[in-house]
Amino acid sequence: MSIKIEKLKHVYMPKSPFEKVALNNVNLEINEGEFVALIGHTGSGKSTLIQHMNGLLKPTSGKIIVDGEDITKSNIKLTDIRKKVGLVFQYPEYQLFEETIEKDIEYGPRNLGLDQEEITRRVKKSMKMVGLDYDEYRNKSPFDLSGGQKRRVAIAGVIAMEPKILILDEPTAGLDPKGRDDILEQIKVLHQEYKMTIILVSHSMEDVGKLAEKIIVMNRGEVALEGEPAKVFREVDKLEEMGLAVPQITYLMRALKEKGFNVSDEIYTITQGKEELLRILKEIKK
Numbered sequence: 001m002s003i004k005i006e007k008l009k010h011v012y013m014p015k016s017p018f019e020k021v022a023l024n025n026v027n028l029e030i031n032e033g034e035f036v037a038l039i040g041h042t043g044s045g046k047s048t049l050i051q052h053m054n055g056l057l058k059p060t061s062g063k064i065i066v067d068g069e070d071i072t073k074s075n076i077k078l079t080d081i082r083k084k085v086g087l088v089f090q091y092p093e094y095q096l097f098e099e100t101i102e103k104d105i106e107y108g109p110r111n112l113g114l115d116q117e118e119i120t121r122r123v124k125k126s127m128k129m130v131g132l133d134y135d136e137y138r139n140k141s142p143f144d145l146s147g148g149q150k151r152r153v154a155i156a157g158v159i160a161m162e163p164k165i166l167i168l169d170e171p172t173a174g175l176d177p178k179g180r181d182d183i184l185e186q187i188k189v190l191h192q193e194y195k196m197t198i199i200l201v202s203h204s205m206e207d208v209g210k211l212a213e214k215i216i217v218m219n220r221g222e223v224a225l226e227g228e229p230a231k232v233f234r235e236v237d238k239l240e241e242m243g244l245a246v247p248q249i250t251y252l253m254r255a256l257k258e259k260g261f262n263v264s265d266e267i268y269t270i271t272q273g274k275e276e277l278l279r280i281l282k283e284i285k286k
């Protein structure tokens with residue numbers, strides 16, 4: 001189950017005075033089981049790109065191949081794509097509407113025409129996957145929950161479709177630090193324990209450095225950089241030109257290196273930074 005994108009172009013409102021080329025010649029491949037981060041300045045084309053991955057938007061030209069099948073073909077059903085690729089929008093909790101959590105999560109599977117036993121199995125499983133106890137929460141109103149918990153319910157509703165690939169557009173936006181950490185931890189669990197392929201749109205270089213195996217950097221509708229975090233974060237100048245940055249800890253290590261300290265500048269998480277600083281402290285003490 002992979003996503004392959006070839007020469008994707010998307011033009012909004014073509015042939016009008018408002019014509020906007022949002023994506024141009026995008027080529028990329030996301031492999032099964034990967035944790036990919038998608039970063040880029042506002043307006044760089046991230047939302048447009050992810051909406052092509054589950055068939056919400058059709059390309060102006062180019063191919064999107066999901067699980068070996070070109071989803072831009074006219075005979076492909078949207079529900080079939082959604083069963084493979086789940087998309088969690090920004091502020092997904094705004095789309096909660098049912099009176100109980102269980103009913104809300106059931107909505108997608110019910111529309112697939114599944115029987116009640118299967119629907120309940122999926123609700124239980126997806127609640128477990130996002131860390132919500134079924135018996136405790138099923139009859140509660142989603143509106144009585146905290147911001148982070150509401151978001152979990154919304155994510156469970158997408159997971160209940162049992163997609164192999166989960167795309168999350170800024171899942172931590174607007175949450176307090178505890179809510180942010182909890183959601184990120186949960187996404188890590190979905191990847192590590194449940195083996196889901198994750199595509200995370202994020203503005204936080206810290207989160208991306210901590211979680212992603214691969215980073216795709218979008219700039220003006222094109223893929224500007226792509227690769228492992230170490231490779232992408234090495235391109236500090238290019239990233240800054242695009243209005244982006246590297247994690248704060250990477251800047252700190254670079255500054256220390258410039259001052260003559262024997263530290264690696266390929267550090268992009270606090271944990272790595274701590275280990276590196278302790279290592280040079282030991283060296284200095286000797």
Ligand code: ADP
Nearest residue numbers: 012020022040041042043044045046047048049
């Ligand atoms: P990002 O998610 O990186 O902020 P978007 O994909 O939302 O970027 O936007 C890419 C470009 O397409 C921007 O210039 C944006 O203004 C434009 N755009 C996005 N959605 C629409 C739309 N529905 N109609 C017209 N232009 C749009």
